[in-house]
Amino acid sequence: MKIRADIAALLRAGMPESHIAAQLHVSPRTVRATRRALGLPAPKRGGAPVTYASVEDAFRANTAPVDGGHVRWTGYTDSVSGLPVLCYRGRRQTAPRVAFTSHHGREPVGKVRRTCEYEGCIAGAHLADRLIREANQRADAAYPGIFGGLPADHDESTQGT
Structure with a gap:
């Protein structure tokens, strides 16, 4: 087999x-x-259910690294929302929130979203909350005034939308 x-x-x-x-x-x-x-x-x-020493241990036990620094969820996924869910000490949390908190050292503000192109990636470094997204928008807006021209990752096809 x-x-x-x-x-x-x-x-x-x-x-x-x-x-x-x-x-x-x-x-x-x-x-x-x-x-x-x-x-x-x-x-x-x-x-008895599987127990872990920490929420980070529970997270690591349910993930797999992928080339490019991405992380794939291998644990339970909620059948209704489709979100990867981690249960630790009786508390249900979405895996992206756990990854974000572990990586950034703080609870996320608002929704946690991917910043990379790998579908379903939950690497902490590839996640952003509202505060990070807003800071990135401010930096993008300030770029021309500091360096002149458009940011390197600027996509002119999105102009006027």
């Missing part, structure tokens, strides 16, 4: 088989067969 690395990683992290099947859009049979092929024990009913 060919073992899918994403299923194996989530099984080893202790994610329930049903959550893995739903998140990765695979059959529960595929998840079960992978668990057996890896020699992992059958899940215990009503067992």
